[in-house]
Amino acid sequence: MSAVAASSGPAGSSITTKVVIYGLLALFAVFYLLPLFVMVITSFKTLDEIREGNMLALPHNPTVEPWLAAWGSACVGLTCAGIKGYFWNSISMVVPAVAISTLLGALNGYVLTKWRFPGHKWVFGLMLFACFIPFQTVLIPMARILGLIGLADSIPGLVLVHVVYGLGFTTLFFRNYYEAFPNELIRAAQMDGASFFQIFRRILLPSSGPIIVVTVIFQFTNVWNDFLFGASFTSGANAPMTVALNNLVNTSTGVREYNVHMAAAMIAALPTLIVYVLAGRYFVRGLMAGAVKG
Amino acid sequence: MAFLEITGLRKRFGALEILKGIDLTLDRGGFLVLVGPSGCGKSTLLSTIAGLETISEGTISIAGEVVNDRHPSKRDIAMVFQSYALYPNMSVAQNIAFGLEMRGVPKPERDKAVAEVAKMLQIEHLLNRKPGQLSGGQRQRVAMGRALVRNPRVFLFDEPLSNLDAKLRVDMRTEIKRLHQKTGATIVYVTHDQIEAMTLATKIAVLKDGELQQVGTPSEIYNRPANLFVADFMGSPAMNLISAKVVNGGNSKGLSLSRHGGEPIVLPLSGALGVIAGQEGREVILGVRPEAITDPDGADRGATAVEMLNCFVDVVEPAGADTYVVTTLGGKEVVARMRADASIQPGQTTPFAFNLDKAVLFDPSTGQRL
Numbered sequence: 066m067s068a069v070a071a072s073s074g075p076a077g078s079s080i081t082t083k084v085v086i087y088g089l090l091a092l093f094a095v096f097y098l099l100p101l102f103v104m105v106i107t108s109f110k111t112l113d114e115i116r117e118g119n120m121l122a123l124p125h126n127p128t129v130e131p132w133l134a135a136w137g138s139a140c141v142g143l144t145c146a147g148i149k150g151y152f153w154n155s156i157s158m159v160v161p162a163v164a165i166s167t168l169l170g171a172l173n174g175y176v177l178t179k180w181r182f183p184g185h186k187w188v189f190g191l192m193l194f195a196c197f198i199p200f201q202t203v204l205i206p207m208a209r210i211l212g213l214i215g216l217a218d219s220i221p222g223l224v225l226v227h228v229v230y231g232l233g234f235t236t237l238f239f240r241n242y243y244e245a246f247p248n249e250l251i252r253a254a255q256m257d258g259a260s261f262f263q264i265f266r267r268i269l270l271p272s273s274g275p276i277i278v279v280t281v282i283f284q285f286t287n288v289w290n291d292f293l294f295g296a297s298f299t300s301g302a303n304a305p306m307t308v309a310l311n312n313l314v315n316t317s318t319g320v321r322e323y324n325v326h327m328a329a330a331m332i333a334a335l336p337t338l339i340v341y342v343l344a345g346r347y348f349v350r351g352l353m354a355g356a357v358k359g
Numbered sequence: 360m361a362f363l364e365i366t367g368l369r370k371r372f373g374a375l376e377i378l379k380g381i382d383l384t385l386d387r388g389g390f391l392v393l394v395g396p397s398g399c400g401k402s403t404l405l406s407t408i409a410g411l412e413t414i415s416e417g418t419i420s421i422a423g424e425v426v427n428d429r430h431p432s433k434r435d436i437a438m439v440f441q442s443y444a445l446y447p448n449m450s451v452a453q454n455i456a457f458g459l460e461m462r463g464v465p466k467p468e469r470d471k472a473v474a475e476v477a478k479m480l481q482i483e484h485l486l487n488r489k490p491g492q493l494s495g496g497q498r499q500r501v502a503m504g505r506a507l508v509r510n511p512r513v514f515l516f517d518e519p520l521s522n523l524d525a526k527l528r529v530d531m532r533t534e535i536k537r538l539h540q541k542t543g544a545t546i547v548y549v550t551h552d553q554i555e556a557m558t559l560a561t562k563i564a565v566l567k568d569g570e571l572q573q574v575g576t577p578s579e580i581y582n583r584p585a586n587l588f589v590a591d592f593m594g595s596p597a598m599n600l601i602s603a604k605v606v607n608g609g610n611s612k613g614l615s616l617s618r619h620g621g622e623p624i625v626l627p628l629s630g631a632l633g634v635i636a637g638q639e640g641r642e643v644i645l646g647v648r649p650e651a652i653t654d655p656d657g658a659d660r661g662a663t664a665v666e667m668l669n670c671f672v673d674v675v676e677p678a679g680a681d682t683y684v685v686t687t688l689g690g691k692e693v694v695a696r697m698r699a700d701a702s703i704q705p706g707q708t709t710p711f712a713f714n715l716d717k718a719v720l721f722d723p724s725t726g727q728r729l
Contacts, residue, residue: 247442247444249440249441249442249444250444250446252409252411252431252438252440252444253438253440253444253446253505254446254457255411255430255431255432256409256411256431256432256436256437256438256458257432257457257458257461257505258432258458258461258462259432259457259461263461267446267457268446268448271448272447272448
């Protein structure tokens, strides 16, 4: 009898535990998903339907008009050509910014772990320090420098700003990853006659898949979502997506087209989402398996 | 002139001196094993030969050329690392060919060289696999293949067998020995395993705290250790090192070993003990290998000075081929190696045969052999 009680006791309580855990998880999921849900359904509704006032109701006659309008004809400030131009601005900013900062971060990490020089700890410490500098502090000096080198109010200027600001983080990621990379592999490659860059390109980079994915996701999200630098260093047609979205929503003439605003916000959020979904698949573990004893 | 020559080599990290003046030579085709306890500097010494560590003083020359300031890849040396250090992103074939590729050897020649080495090491069926898909022994072979394919002037092995399990280690040891005999390569090999050192080497260098203790052939190191450290380090079970005193009083004339609960044992100064004849009162340390203390029937018939002495048996440890018998002499446990079928029981007093031809004597204050 006691044996039965003892065996049924924990089993019963584990069911209760599961119910509580999954119940709470479901609650939080709903809490976080609800705004997204409202955004998505609103973006497919007509303005009239939105005015009926039931935010959570599914659209009666779904339409993609708001999406098309947001992309091609909505008014941002005084021009009414949608957000597509700004979307490409953001793309042409984010791709080089992410690529360059990731590559330089990897190179920094490589040097700071495998080619140590006197004072390497100081250099790394200062780069780490860069991670904690608030955006606002660098605005004015950065504006001055962009002006001096003739990159003010331009996408290349923003690329430079994001590369400089992202370098602290990417260096940190790669340094910590390469710290655990076996030194014997580097020594073996040296004896095999590989040069500094050959070791980097042939040995280190091919083994850096996971950390590259992490860095790319992190940098892409940060650069894409940045508003402050975009708003401070660019204007008009050179602004990135986030700034345009703000301008679109704040354009005060005429009716407030909530459906178009929601569609534009969704378009602005999609790329980061896509990067998560695509890159997340390459989060493969065990790339290092077999390099050293196992 | 020796093929590999190291003179007055010193290596300092800041104020800390790791290698304190190493002089070593190795002839072409020789197999030098650097052996010593952890932290003795043997791996650092190997790295300096490889060029992966700079040296503070001294010279290293290969085939008469000083290579001190030459980049590792320009020394024509290949190294097998303790962790194998195979490139995880490349296949076995690419791993082996990488060094050739970096030296600009054209693809067809590379393929041919890889195929030859793979055949020699019997890893042809593994060429397309990644290191992650290989077992420890296979990785070891690939690591050796990567060194062999370049046909370098000197091979360096840094504790290559320490990550393998016991049985595989013995197999690979034989393999390395066979490889050395077949290729006639010049090899410098680091290990902390004295059995590996004994079986592989044509020349052994024993290191301790960055100083060479003794350099010699395996039999010199084993039979005539230069000091107490070498005597104790080489051999398993270790050499028995017994405190003793030269006495000359009436009928007890010779080397006296104290024995608990009884009269001291006195060994006559015959065989190797002749060197201390007439030095009455001198304290010495007597070194006798376990196999030089046997049961009377197992004694070496060719020996000129075998002494039978009755000793008290403390412990008997059968080990299959032999039986180790422990007694106490000079206040220390002394291990004797007896035949497996010798009928010996603990607690009994039985005759032990001491082969004094094989005995060595050390000065207790300096630790040097007399």
